[in-house]
Amino acid sequence: MRTLGRWDIPPHPTEPQLVRHNHIDGRKEAREVYDVTKFLDDHPGGDDVLVLATEKDATEDFEDVGHSQDAKDIMKKYYVGEIDSNSFVQKSNRAMPSSSFSVSDQPSGSSSTNVLTFLLPVLILVLAYALYYFGKKEVVISHH
Numbered sequence: 001m002r003t004l005g006r007w008d009i010p011p012h013p014t015e016p017q018l019v020r021h022n023h024i025d026g027r028k029e030a031r032e033v034y035d036v037t038k039f040l041d042d043h044p045g046g047d048d049v050l051v052l053a054t055e056k057d058a059t060e061d062f063e064d065v066g067h068s069q070d071a072k073d074i075m076k077k078y079y080v081g082e083i084d085s086n087s088f089v090q091k092s093n094r095a096m097p098s099s100s101f102s103v104s105d106q107p108s109g110s111s112s113t114n115v116l117t118f119l120l121p122v123l124i125l126v127l128a129y130a131l132y133y134f135g136k137k138e139v140v141i142s143h144h
């Protein structure tokens, strides 16, 4: 079995790579790499979903669909090798929202930004209401 280093994976976009966990003894240490370039046109689920699942861990994407044993057999044809998690590129610019990486890649300071994004509309609403309320009062006073 060939072990791939980080730079052994061709970064060229015409060679999509699919990475999958290898559940040996329940540990997720080595990951299987598949080159699905030649399968893009034949994939019953379409080439777009396949491309979206490349250059990242696609284990969940693959398993969520509930692929048949046939699909798993076909997949073996595109097996390239294994990559160990230390040299695995965690961040992919193509990561899908469901990817666990997009969550783990969040910078630690982002929680304060989240509070602000929630509070800001509330503050604007309170301010708008206050302006409306005091503005109305002035109109009433000016009538007397």
Ligand code: HEM
Pocket: 018, 034, 036, 039, 043, 044, 045, 046, 049, 050, 053, 058, 061, 062, 065, 066, 067, 068, 069, 070, 071, 072, 074, 075, 078
């Ligand atoms: C080398 C990897 C893959 C192989 C060999 C493969 C193979 C197949 C096959 C044979 C089917 C037909 C149904 C079945 O037999 O289960 C299928 C359907 C499908 N696959 Fe894949 N697939 C792969 C990766 C993926 C990935 C990463 C996704 C990402 C979401 C995906 C999404 C789908 C979808 C949405 C369908 C259609 C399901 C349906 O309409 O019933 N596949 N695939």
